[in-house]
Amino acid sequence: MTLLSHDRYCDEILAQNDALRAVLTGADLTATVPTCPDWTLRELAVHVGGAHRWVGEIVRTRATEAIAEDKVPGSEGPGGDDPAALDSWLAEGAEATVAALREAGPDAEVWTWGWERRAAFWARRMTHETVVHRADAALAARAPYTVDADVAADTIEEWLRIVSFSQQGGDPEAAELVGGGRSLHLHATDVPGAEWLIEFGDDRFTWRHAHDRATVALRGPLTDLMLVFNRRLEPTSPRVEVLGDAALLDFWLDRSSFG
Numbered sequence: 001m002t003l004l005s006h007d008r009y010c011d012e013i014l015a016q017n018d019a020l021r022a023v024l025t026g027a028d029l030t031a032t033v034p035t036c037p038d039w040t041l042r043e044l045a046v047h048v049g050g051a052h053r054w055v056g057e058i059v060r061t062r063a064t065e066a067i068a069e070d071k072v073p074g075s076e077g078p079g080g081d082d083p084a085a086l087d088s089w090l091a092e093g094a095e096a097t098v099a100a101l102r103e104a105g106p107d108a109e110v111w112t113w114g115w116e117r118r119a120a121f122w123a124r125r126m127t128h129e130t131v132v133h134r135a136d137a138a139l140a141a142r143a144p145y146t147v148d149a150d151v152a153a154d155t156i157e158e159w160l161r162i163v164s165f166s167q168q169g170g171d172p173e174a175a176e177l178v179g180g181g182r183s184l185h186l187h188a189t190d191v192p193g194a195e196w197l198i199e200f201g202d203d204r205f206t207w208r209h210a211h212d213r214a215t216v217a218l219r220g221p222l223t224d225l226m227l228v229f230n231r232r233l234e235p236t237s238p239r240v241e242v243l244g245d246a247a248l249l250d251f252w253l254d255r256s257s258f259g
Contacts, residue, residue, distance in 0.1 A: 004154055006106035009123035010098045012151060013052070016130035017094035020048065020137055021087050027141040029083060035136045035232050044140070045086055046077035048133050049093045055122045056097030059104050063111045097126065115165050128155045135232045145223070149191045152226045156186065156196065159229055160207050163256045167204055173255040177205045184252055185214035186229070188222035198252070216244040228253075 004012070029042035036044060053075045057067055069075055074093070078085040104110070106120035114121055131147060132155065138145035147155070167174035179200045188194035197210040218225060220240030227233035228240055235242050235249055242249060 003124070004127075004150065006101070006120055006123055009120075009127045010101050012127045013098050013101075013123070013130060014094055016127065016134055017048075017052070017090060020045070020130060020134040021090050023134065023137045023141050023143045024083070024090075025087065027137075027143075029081070029086070031140050033136050033140040035139055041137060041140050042081070042086065044133060044136055045090060048130060049077060049090045050075040051129055052093040052097045052126060055126050056093070056100045058112075059097070059108070059110055059119050059122055060100040062104070062108060065111050066113070067111075094130075115161070124154070124158060127151070128158050131155050132230050132232065135227055135230075139232065147223050147226070149194070149222055152222045153188075153191070153194050155226050156229055159256070160196070160198070164205070166257065171257070173257055176255050177252065178203060181215075182248060183212075183214040183216075184248060185212065185217040186225050187211070187217055187219045188225055189219055191222045194222050194225075214244065216242065216246060216248045218242055218249060229256075231256075 024041060024045055027041055029040060029045070031041050033039045033041060033044050039047065050069065050072070054067065054069055054072050057063070057072045074089070078089045101119055101123050104119040106118060106123065108119040109117055110119050110122070111117065112121045131151060135145055137143070163174055163177070167177060177200060180202050182200040184198040186196040193209070195209055195211050196207050197212050197214060198205055198207045218228060218235065218240060224233055224237070224239045228235050228237070231253055233239065235246070235253070
């Protein structure tokens with residue numbers, strides 16, 4: 001699996017944001033989001049739109065350190081409960097952030113919390129932030145949800161990189177994802193070659209693309225694998241199949257996080 005292009009990530013931020021807006025149109029914005037139970041649908045939308053604006057400000061100003069969210073104009077969301085105002089606010093934020101990312105280009109040096117200090121980091125991060133939270137919204141609104149195969153695969157790739165970064169940074173939960181001789185295999189049944197073998201070493205885990213025996217395997221459509229991996233779909237769902245030591249998959253899911 002390879003990274004998408006910077007332009008493709010920019011396109012996807014807009015496309016995923018538009019799809020999120022479509023889910024929200026006509027939905028009960030006071031409904032609780034099952035996968036983020038502390039949020040209503042409106043609060044989920046404000047989180048996504050606020051994240052877009054925060055990143056846009058970082059990239060636009062070529063920030064060399066973190067910017068406080070309360071210093072980002074408009075990040076708190078529109079006043080009142082008008083759905084149309086929320087929709088316009090979401091659209092404007094994504095468009096402004098993508099404009100900043102396109103103007104900067106992938107190699108512009110900016111602050112990030114991650115493993116590289118380039119605008120490319122934020123283009124990818126905001127793509128998948130929106131992909132996953134769109135799933136949250138779709139679940140809450142009981143709306144259909146699909147993702148292009150290359151985007152779903154890259155969401156898994158980025159999540160592995162995030163968990164690895166958390167482990168290397170000393171996150172106590174990610175630090176437990178070790179133990180020589182154990183492995184986890186992800187196998188997409190609808191996309192040839194979309195497979196990952198995650199191997200637990202003595203002090204860290206690694207991954208590679210391979211079709212091999214593992215301690216536990218998770219099989220199913222690529223989008224559903226991505227949703228399970230991001231803890232948006234239970235591994236007990238009939239849409240996927242778990243073969244082998246299901247407790248190891250649960251162990252991974254319980255300990256994989258941003259840190």
